[in-house]
Amino acid sequence: MDGLAVRLFGQVGATFGGAGLNLGAPGPRSLFARLALSAGETVTADDLVDALWGEVPPRTARSTVYTYVSTLRKALGDMVVGSRAGYRLAVPPEAVDLRRFENGFRDARRLWSADDFCGALAQCEQAVQEWRGTPLAGAVGPFVQRERDRLAALRVDVQELRCAALIEVGRADETIVDLSELAAANPLRERPHALLMTAQHRTGRTAEAHQTYDRVRKALDDELGIEPGRALREAFELIREPTEAAVVPAQLPHGVAHFTGRARMLRQLQTAEPGSVAVIDGQAGVGKTTLAVRFAHLVADRFPDGQLFVDLRGFDARAKPVTVAEALNRMLRALGAEDQPADRGEHYRSLLADRKVLVVLDNAVNAEQVRPLLPNAPGCLTVVTSRNRLTLDGPRVGLNTLSPAESVALLASVLGADRVRQDPDAAGELAEQCGHLPLALRVAAERMGSGSYALVDMVQELRREEDRLDALADEDDELSDVRAVFRLSYRSLEPLPARAFRLLGRHPGTEIDLHEAAALFDTDLDAARDTMAGLLRQHLVEQTATDSYRLHDLLRIFAAEQPEAHADAAVVRLIECALASAHAARVELTPGLGDIVHDANCPHLTPIGYDAALVWAAERLPTLAATVRAAADRGHDRLAAQLAATLAVLCYGTSHWTLWLQVIDIGLAAARRTGDLLNIARLCNDAGVAYHYFLNRPDIAAECHEAAAEILVQLDPEDPSVAANLAVAHTRLDRHRGSLALLKRDLTTAREQGNLFLEAIAALNLSELLSERGESERALEYAREGAELLKRTGSRHRHMVGHATENRGVALLAGGHLAEAIGHLEEALAIWQELGNQRAMGTAMHSLAEARHRAGHTAGVRELLTAALPLAADHTRASAIRALLAEVSAAASPR
Template structure:
């Protein structure tokens, strides 16, 4: 699309996805940079107002050939785009693990196209539908996502072309309804040449020709289509096309009226079995649009609506069905198959078939005795009818198969707590898995049920109710029903009850109004082993769980665990939100945790011991890969039936730690709660390098506080020394100087009492760093020198190199640059000799600082760039930001403003991601000063 502003665009910005990317402000184009940068914007526009994970963004833009340091390149592109879009109202922000572009969806042609088309299909009035369709189709101005040639883009283009083709077909129907046959005939003729086997298109051509007074041409077109179908596919025209042919042959007068292809079929008995439409109905606009679009197809449509108990499957299906009754003039059939009923077995499908035959007016003496013959009769009766068949609460595919029509004119809605993979594979069903309501939808539900005045009067209580219910429709409905029946009870009290009682607040004597009871009905479809795994998942540490951790938790093989997890996923009790990672809704997890208490205590304790050991031993292995020169500690053997996750190398270790960090923190809490004090201390130790490299200093503070508490129960005083020392170090990082000094002095006293030279030197090194953080560089230098003296006496060259760099850094901060350079150069030689890449990076950074402050800016750039490469390679993003900042100063001193600006922009992004607000503000000022100089 050219990006020219369309009539009716509500915003001052028009952004194009359906063609070459263009953004305009008040009609003027906004410069977007080079093609790859525009491709990043195109991907974000495609998912407007949603988070696109960084890795997914890289895959969509570069496919299988990302550039080196792809994340860094991506950050630069995003930063450039932010500046370009600053005045347009379009923003790009970092959220969680990805980027989100925020804009009015109507300002993006793709989303405006879809919105207009959905409105057209829901209008029920051909004139208005035609106007909306014309406006939607006018938004196409070329090849969608023209900037991209990746597998993702090619797949999306194919999908968008199908959307456009469906829109064109619908537009033709509406035009024919309006008597515009002469206008659409040239376009139909051209499209027929491109797709001569499209029977819907053939019917439209025949109808347009007939209404244009060209009966013979219409009949000839049918014969050509019939021959092509026979020659290329070996089939006859569909019944609807055959009927239209017959009506043209007989010059049916009704064809001159405004009718849509295919024509209606009459029925002596028109069943209307749908239960009453649920009220109120809130949200689910995307799901309704998918149902609308699918039901437009000229083929049998089977939609499998799946989700957990209480998520609103029947609610959605009935609302859509009642809203679209006009699409099913031949009737609607309904059956509750009781697949997950608390008081009965699933319905035999033969019983449902027999009920459908009765509804269709078949006399008893015409109904065959054999169930297979009854199913065949049912299929014959609904053939070529435009009917809706709703099959609620299905157990499995075998229960559904006899109830499926063979006619391409029917639509089948199935709801189930099972994923019904067999229905998808064997019958081409389209899956629609329901998630929880959005916050806005949850609030609208409460407003509708409780009343706007009560909701607006207690906004904080409403916010808490929405948060605690997590968008679960049944939970929200239970709370709302209680508020309705107790109008004098405040919503604040309802929120307090929900907060205090948790899942028990959503229980009730009425099974249908009890979330725990409704969830329990899913147990029927699971084996004892699968239900045990479900229960244990409720008490597992962390927000989600990997397959490897779940296997340790359950004490099963990976194969048996995967089978159990798939069964739970297919029952919508858990979600595989990432490949190999599983999560639960908070309320489902609370229910699982409650069922875990039905397990014997030894079973629960053993499961928690296994999963905590899994996290500890894998974390320890990762720490050894990150810091191979660190003095190791001894771990007890891992629990039986648990295996650590294999980590082949440094990148794998860093990736695993990044992914599992919340679970490692939770595992430490679990270990502390169960008095496994050695594990508590060891987990803190094993997280040290990762916390430093990622700047998780508040987390370091928390884990070492727990470790110090655990050390009080451990006999070895070294545990106390290390806990005090690491706790002091963490306090210093977060700017709590007094607490840092106190803990470090405690560590020093204990180390001296134990005559432990290794720990004494380590404490002096940390004291040096803590005093340097406070600007007390002379005192820092004294402690660094004492650490160096002890390490030299211990004859440990790696620790000696670390202390040499500390002395050099402190001397440099005091302006004693010759001393500083000599110590850092000596440190660099030792680090390189012993392959300590982390220590080498820190020392190179120190040398860069010394060079910059002695006027040797070119050498400073070289040292900083070497340090930066090492930090990037080791995943030390915290130090990457600091080195980029210092490198920018060296470039600026050389008058190299573009590299300085690029480095500071990347540092700014990292500081923001790391929530280092003061550093971010300082770099922002540096960039502003640099811009002012230019």
């Protein structure tokens, strides 16, 4: 039963694979505790009876023990082993937190005896972490109090040894509070007083050390009538004489458990030469301190004269940033300097001039806080961490979030590989919800570590964005509370960047364009760029490309939580800017369809050409779609409908079919709420095109176009937008019904309107219908006409060019002009592959394969048909492909 964990500190319990086990009432739970104290060893029945009832057990004691064992076996199975000698809990000692506590102290004493003070400190730290509440809580019986008394005494021993190790590694200042509490709780115990005196003396508080000695000597005399023992006398002699031996500080904190990833960053840091300054910067919670400490431990042996570590508290809600004078005082004391001269910096640099010391300056607020603390010595290396980008000479490591694989690896490290392996999808989603931020991942994993949560439970809790930061909080540890850590960075901002940060949280998309930022801030582009640069230096935004930025998902949620009086006005400006930008791109891609809006205005927008518009559309569509949803959610239905209608050409031109259907649904609902008939008709037309080309549902497509036509005939026929959309509806309906006369009428109407683009569409539709009827020569005539008209519009709309090219190829194939047909169909297939239009790729592959087969060009024909088959839009097309594939195979078979 691998994976069983036993908890004896706090409420007695056990978990398996992270899930809590039901150990029953206090009786069986107490028996379990007694067995766990001797994990892996047999406990006799007499010992169990004595533990639970003492010297006067009831007559039914043995049968009750048997009953308790039966209860435990229901939860633990064969982990409770019975024999003639007694009962045994079949788990290794390291599965029991109390035994890990004891073993950690045992190893610490062994390392202390070997003068390995760093190792002893690490073992003590691990032992202390196991103590998580009153031992054996919930257990009953005479053995409970005996065990608690024993462990309480052992805990004092651990605390004393930990403080002694801290003093020996040059971190005496960290022990003063703990030793003062220990001494107060044990007024007649000499060791904590002796250690306190030593720590006070080492940190320059020798007068206080004398007071401590006088106080304990008086207590011993008053209470016991004895003089101080050897330890106290030796400590007193120490504080009476100056220390001449050089002090070798070893102040590095214990490295975090489950360190994962960052291999490239560690290699980058290891290239830093002595005499330089390595800077690690990144956003809150990304693991800067963790990386710095990990690196420092890896290279500590290169610095035999010691390691200094100072938390500069640049972002600490509980205290102000450490001043330069305070930091120098701490480092000088750690280096053994008792007196603090007026020029501390000069004295500090003099002490390090000929030494090899590693200096870690954590959580720096700015370069001014750091520069006076740099050793300026050829043998010393300084590592600085900060949430801000610091201007310091030396290599810089910009720390980003973990990769998806590293995030899952971190979860597996904390939770156990088996647990993650059992539900990899949930682990991946959890990593995504945490934004791949190490702090968030650790908080989530720690919450699940208790066994009360499964992966899917945590994922479900984090799915609601408004609850996500609450779920990633730790009430007992502010430094492990994601929201609290973000708040420290936010509070360091000046008013203008703080406002900008709040407004960025209202942006609905992932990528933030500089034009959109300027609209949110209500500034020009240069001012917006300066503002974003400031937030970038403080790692509150990331730059993804030139003038393109991103807010980490969790930071975006945090920013949106902050009150902002002018948020709605900023969002309206953002939507209007998005509408103007999208409309400009639409005009570039497809001129001649009529304007969606006549007053679209984004003052920061620069003119763009066709190629730039196509690239822009492909990059910005997810954000524009999110803006449509945000507009509708905030009640700006008119803008939501206009933007949804504007995006039609952009979605069609870049093959974003699924996204388009989502946009249409939101836009239609918004247009109907405002009674916006023209945009209802536009979006119905859009839905018809999407259903026809993407979902291959011509029946539903026809219904959509009919709905559009019914509305449009009631509107002003002189309005170019009405006329253009009515022509689209009729063209699609005529194609669906196979009406040659109606398609010719649409061609005439487009000519009368002087709309070359609609005229080209009508000609191409006529070509396709005539080709389906077998009238290849007339089909070819209209295909040529459509292509020429399209060229005259100046449009390079790749979808329209693809349709025109494929129509000509199909018409040429039907007319027997095979060589020309192959050329056009190859060109059309290349366009569809470029655009990722799967349905069109299937038809072009089919036609190209037929043309090559009929021309006797057998190479690659079978491969084309095999690739086209899964892309067939309907059963008829699939049957035709299979028939041609059979014909090609038969022709290739030896006779």
